[in-house]
Amino acid sequence: MTQLDQTLQMMKDLTDAKGVPGNEAEPREVMKKHIEPYADEVLVDRLGSLIAVKNGKADGPKIMIAGHLDEIGFMVTRIDDQGFLSFQTLGGWWEQVMLAQRVTVITRQGEQIPGVIGSKPPHILSPEARKKPVDKKDMFIDIGAASKEEAMAFGVRPGDSIVPVCDFTVMKNEKFLMAKAWDNRIGCAIAIEVFRQLQGEKHANRVYGVGTVQEEVGLRGAKTATHLIQPDIGFSVDVGIAGDTPGVTSKEALAKAGEGPQILVYDGSMISHTGLRHFITDTADELGIPYQFDFVAGGGTDAGAIHVTAHGVPALAISIATRYIHTHAAILHRDDFDNTVKLLVEVIKRLDAEQVAKLTYG
Structure with a gap:
């Protein structure tokens, strides 16, 4: 087994934590534990987003860096008489990646109940039906209960979170x-890592490291957190589509894992701020930090909510090219993490009130 360094252990703690939209307490506590040693203050807004503050200059511009705490998952909606669970998806799910996948049901008491997503077996379907994906509404979750009463005795109730199962894994490469x-x-x-690397560095800003809630169901936590912070500049850091797997063309997805952070020029929630985009890419060019341009016709990130808060916030979405997003198991590249952190740290060191004013009104 690979020995985990400090950064890998932090990643494991974060990804192993269970937190679907509306129930992000566990990953919030993990993020708090890892970012608090480098922060001047840590608070939580009333929707549940974590906000850490690191001051460079007391009256400097406010720079917001937001990732979201929630992951795609499910919610229990009903328990039938045989003890099988009906569910509501939380976030975007494609039926073909759901069946026969393991899940964990989290009860009110914190009990973790193992389960699996099931459906009618193909052996008893018509040839025509076997050719079609099973609809989500025809799936259920089997937790090994013999009846509704037994499932309830396990502690399961409607509204309970259902979380995908996949332990953090360092691959052979x-x-x-x-x-x-x-x-x-x-x-x-x-x-978290940006805060760590800013230790001892001089800069003229107030930096806000944010773990937002409920991004997957409508960028909700970003709205409340941004209203609280009132940032001068906003960055959303999220995952993007990796176009380096078989069958994907460069017209469908531009980025490749390991070749630098994706600078999104457009997505379904935002047109990137031109001045901020140029400032980011000029900094990367100056320092030789690799990056990739990308666009996504649909969907969006927390930057979509950040940039239209109050009187408007110059904002940019930066993504990490990730394979198999919105499934139980996704894969990304360590170099993209390192280069994104390096780029954001250097950008923060170069920002001050004068530069932010140029970006805002330029």
Whole structure:
């Protein structure tokens, strides 16, 4: 087994934590534990987003770096008489990646109940039906209960969280890291590491490292956290699509794992701020930090909520090219994490009130 360094252990703690939209307490506590030693203050807004503050200059510009704490998952909606669970998806799920996957049901008491997503077996379906994906509404979760009463005796109730199962794994090529919840604990990990690397560094800003809640169901935590912070500059750090697997063309997805952070020029929630985008890429060019441009026709990140808060916030989404997003197991590259952290640290060191004013009104 690979010996985990400080950064890998932090990543493992974050991704192994269980936290679907609306129930992010566990990853929030993990993020707090890892970022608090480098922060001047840590608070939680009333929706549940974690906000850590690191002051460079007391009256300097406010720079927000946001990853989201929540991961895609499910919620128990009903227990039938045989003890099988109906569920609601939380976040975007594609039926073909769901069946026969292991899950954990989290009860009110914190009990973790193992389960598996099931459906009618193909052996008893018509040939026509076997050719079609099973609809989510025809799936259920089997927790090994013999009746509704037994499932309830386990502590299971409607509203309980259901979390995918995939332990953090360093792959044979140790640059590649597999886990559930990279979407988007990698953003939280980047915020933590930026705070760590700013220790002892001089800069003229107030930096806010944020773990937002409920991103996967509508960028909700980013709205409340941004209202609280009122930032001058906002960065959302999330996962993006990796176009380096078989069958994917460069027209469908531009980025490749390991070739630098993705600078999003456009997505379904935001057109990137031109001045901020140029400032980021100029800094990367100056320092030889690799990066990739990308765009996503649909979907969005927390930057979509950040940039339209109050009177408007110059904002940019930075993504990590990740394979198999919105499944139980995703894979990303350690170098992309390191280069994203390096880029954000250097950008923060170069920002001050004068530069922020140029970006805001330029």
